[in-house]
Amino acid sequence: MRDELHESDTRSESPRSPGRRAFLRTGLAGAALAAGAAASVSRAAAEPTPVTEPLEIPEWTRTMGRPIPPEMYGMPSKYEVKVVRRRSDVFVNRQNWSDWSMSPLQYQHGIVTPNGVFFERHHAGTPSIDPERHRLVIHGMVKRPLVFTMSDLMRYPSVSRFHFLECSGNTLTDWTKAASTTVQQSHGLLSCAQWTGIPAAWLLDEAGLQPGASWVIFEGADGAVHTRSIPLQKVMDDALLAYGMNGEALREENGYPLRLLLPGWEGNVSVKWLRRIKVVDRPAFFRSETARYTDPLPGGKWRQFSFVMECKSVITYPSGGMKLPGPGLYEIRGFAWSGNGTITAVDVTVDGGRHWQPAVLEPPILDRCLTLFRYRWRWDGRPAKIASRAVDNTGYVQPTVEELSRVRAVTGFVQHHNGIFPWEIAPSGEVKNAVA
Amino acid sequence: MRDELHESDTRSESPRSPGRRAFLRTGLAGAALAAGAAASVSRAAAEPTPVTEPLEIPEWTRTMGRPIPPEMYGMPSKYEVKVVRRRSDVFVNRQNWSDWSMSPLQYQHGIVTPNGVFFERHHAGTPSIDPERHRLVIHGMVKRPLVFTMSDLMRYPSVSRFHFLECSGNTLTDWTKAASTTVQQSHGLLSCAQWTGIPAAWLLDEAGLQPGASWVIFEGADGAVHTRSIPLQKVMDDALLAYGMNGEALREENGYPLRLLLPGWEGNVSVKWLRRIKVVDRPAFFRSETARYTDPLPGGKWRQFSFVMECKSVITYPSGGMKLPGPGLYEIRGFAWSGNGTITAVDVTVDGGRHWQPAVLEPPILDRCLTLFRYRWRWDGRPAKIASRAVDNTGYVQPTVEELSRVRAVTGFVQHHNGIFPWEIAPSGEVKNAVA
Incomplete structure (x- = not known):
């Protein structure tokens, strides 16, 4: 766990921070040692290629682009068609009147x-x-x-x-068992x-x-x-x-x-x-x-008016349905939130909960608002189980499902699930829902 | 100026603040006195009607709505078609290759x-x-x-x-003269x-x-x-x-x-x-x-590399092209920003710059980011000239055009105009560009 400890010690997110850059070089040195490659965090993390010949001049640089279209409310690029809501009827119902659709959280960059x-x-x-x-x-x-x-x-x-x-x-x-493939579904x-x-x-x-x-x-x-x-x-x-x-x-x-x-x-x-x-x-x-x-309780009673969405978090990168290209440095990212206030800490585990390390929180950190967290991790290519655990300013710590099931009856489609949620990374790089 | 002073004294924006509610009642009492109506800020500000009969049940409550559409990237309501970008060729050119379009800032609610x-x-x-x-x-x-x-x-x-x-x-x-009708154009x-x-x-x-x-x-x-x-x-x-x-x-x-x-x-x-x-x-x-x-200077020289967008602000409500329905309480709103840091204050004038009063800044107030300001104003129905003046954390105060013209040659389409920008409200309620 030494490496994770070292990496998560660098808390400043400022691009002006020499500490952050020093970390990059440190991270790189370790990776280079392992890979036997030239010392470079970019080689370790993102594999950029040294320049050997001039860039191709693509057709979009050799031609005029699209003039301003008549309809003046813009839309995303055609290359982003996968970033859409997911309708419920693909897996629950097809009648469409009482319905819902889900945000593609795994592609959301900020709050x-x-x-x-x-x-x-x-x-x-x-x-x-x-x-x-x-x-x-x-x-x-x-x-x-x-x-x-x-x-x-x-x-x-x-x-x-x-x-x-x-x-x-x-x-x-x-x-209690994996039903969703992606974070959009879960x-x-x-x-x-x-x-x-x-x-x-x-x-x-x-x-x-x-x-x-x-x-x-x-x-x-x-x-x-x-x-x-x-x-x-x-x-x-x-x-x-x-x-x-x-x-x-x-x-x-x-x-x-x-x-x-x-x-x-x-x-x-x-x-x-x-x-x-x-x-x-x-x-x-x-x-x-x-x-x-309403929510079932262990004794057969039901709880009404359970209004508050308690403290919760989820890792969106890497998450279910993605495939990591290979060992190296990764930035684990996700969102934390609490209906009771602000997020004060998020911890990340990469070994299924045996060890937890603090993530960096991205400002602004606002009241009852999504908070972005980041954690740098060097994946060695072995199977890993990652999850996040958020804490809010009331001192409440996001619980495990086991902890929740002591005060709630988990029977079927029970609401208010704010438990810790794990993803599993296989040696192939494939990321899967790791709910037991 | 007594009323404006009093109103702007109430700085808290929290809905939990009793001070804010007390202000509403105070504002109301004055307005009621003037209007001879029942004491109510809502009557003064927004004229809601007392309930005398049940609400009509519109057709959208008597029928099913639209199911989730096949295209899962949503669009605004058809009733919001006016909230679109404005293309430049409606007033500058029609060739469309080197072109621009403008945001409808007067309809933008947050930052x-x-x-x-x-x-x-x-x-x-x-x-x-x-x-x-x-x-x-x-x-x-x-x-x-x-x-x-x-x-x-x-x-x-x-x-x-x-x-x-x-x-x-x-x-x-x-x-130096009014060219734009709306804040979107200016x-x-x-x-x-x-x-x-x-x-x-x-x-x-x-x-x-x-x-x-x-x-x-x-x-x-x-x-x-x-x-x-x-x-x-x-x-x-x-x-x-x-x-x-x-x-x-x-x-x-x-x-x-x-x-x-x-x-x-x-x-x-x-x-x-x-x-x-x-x-x-x-x-x-x-x-x-x-x-x-590049920017022309008074001595005939031109300045290159004038990168920073200096401290600036504009009132977006009420603004050019709008019409106020009549005397009463209004919330003057707008945006302030500075390329050198954060906004620390915005002052508002309603008498063409003779008197200035502090506006309330809406959090979060972020570095080199739009900051929303609000100022409560009781319009008495007489001609008024409103403008805002922003200050940033370097101490820089948004200048008048006269002040700017001492250090810049204002000849034709000169860039980097961060001067104070006035709107005029006629007794009819019509709001117009008041650049002299």
Whole structure:
């Protein structure tokens, strides 16, 4: 373990840091020794070729490129067609009404999930709502019931905040045996955006709360009229009525023109296509609070209102479905997040959990937001089992599945799986889901 | 000025802050007094209507929505068709080869510019480059000339950083008289992304610098073979060889599959479609360094290599082309940025520069990144002239055009215009470019 210790000692990520460059040379020296090659981290890590002849002049340098196209909303290169959402019906159902699709997390470079591949979940398809006709009503235990147009709402002061959004069902297929091939399949019900909107508390202050108000019902304008009951305290603390994501209007599949955003809580409570806010004195026990979105406990009881997405992490590179070209230096990368606050540490194991070493966290490290971690590793070509373990600022440590199963009944498709998730690397370089 | 002073005193942006809510009520009380209406900030600011009858049940709640479409890369709602890039040929040229398009900044909600509307600039159209065939060569005054495939590069350790990118020509049409209608036209050659890539210094360390190396030439693989000379010090400090933007691969128009990113410097030096890095001992004085991208000085001389985009800001709401519905509370919003560091303050004027009040800065406030500012203002319906003035952590204060013209010759389409930019609000509510 000496090498990993040495490598992870270099914590600075600054390109101005001589320490980082010194590490590169150190890493290289060891690798060169092993390979008997000229001392170079690039030879060890990435195998660039010495220049022997001039570069080919490709056709794109000998010709004019594409002029600006008439449609002025751009799209990715045709060479990136594999970087798309994954629809659920390829492996679960084909009826498409209550459906979801998953973000290609293994290809996501920073903490921002592009809106074009942001995961989606709906219970009756995606409505196409005319913002001019959309209305939001606030009523129930308030002094002044109010109705807002979108123009009303967009004149209000607003805030913009980076937050992850995760479906409570994320990773539910992979508790005790490997079901998913890629991280998109196992963890792709997770995305991250900068959300813009109005704190719900500001509008509830306008409406005025009546004595005894303690819960709030949020209702969507979709065909499923998705509805959830939320404790008033959370709503007043940090609920956002969001109309913007990642710099533009919400996408239709993410709630256009208005959605609730409850930072750190399971995705389904952040009601999309929001049309109604009713202040009440107790939860309504909707179908999504009784038949769905509940968690079995060991004694045969079921837990309701398990809102918070607890601290979790996953390695996205290397991850299932990839193939490493051979022994050498690799940067293990992934995401960590916590619905209870900020990430304070991520540890990485390359030997199936026998030893753990600290990863480097990439700033900015934000509240209830994806945090990128990196860990440099020299793979010697032997079988390896890698995993990450995140810690948040409450002191909570991401648990193993075994630890989780002491307080939860793992029976079938159980939600809220935030356990440590392993990948196995074979001598061939192939990376596979290593859930036992 | 008493009201503005009072309003800007409330600096906390937290929705948990009782101070913020108290402000809303205070703001409201004043407005209600003026309007003789029931005391409510929402009535003053956004005019929501009291509820008198149940909401209409629209057709999208009575029907099923759209199932997940076969193409799994999403697009904005059809109701957002106006939020697109603006092509230059609508007002400058129609030949399309050396061209640019502008970001719709007035509709951007947070600091992230969606890749679909990120501004673009090319000199010979946009090439469509096969990443499997693309090569990057490092040669010149190095000990080991190297050539890299994209796979080589993507195995290297990487960093992800939020940075703005601004064309040196941004705002050049509006020095002394109003030419642009909207902020997209005046300031739309500006965008912001989280970039992912490899610090150039790490690869130059691998190649090994020869004594006397002091400049670096970067060459693009596009048909124009765009080329620039960059001081070695900047390259070693923070130059990024970027392959990711906002969580996905670079868009073709933004340099796919690889570009240079020089944080804080004028856009054209961040060479796109990067294929060649040559280390040299002096600048090459390319066409883009002699006939183009130079600035006239008052004495008839021209300044070369004016790389840094200095501290600047612009109000995006309300801005040119918009119409305010009437007197009341408004949140003035905009962006500030500096190529020399972070934004430390933004002041806002609503009386054409006679008085200035501090705006609230929205976190995260990042190095050489767009920073969002907000300022609450009660418009009394009389003509108003609004503008913003940013300050960065070097102490530099965004200048007026008059101040700039003492050190620059403002003749025609002069670049590097970072002057204070005013909008005028007429009693009708119409907002217009107020450059004299």
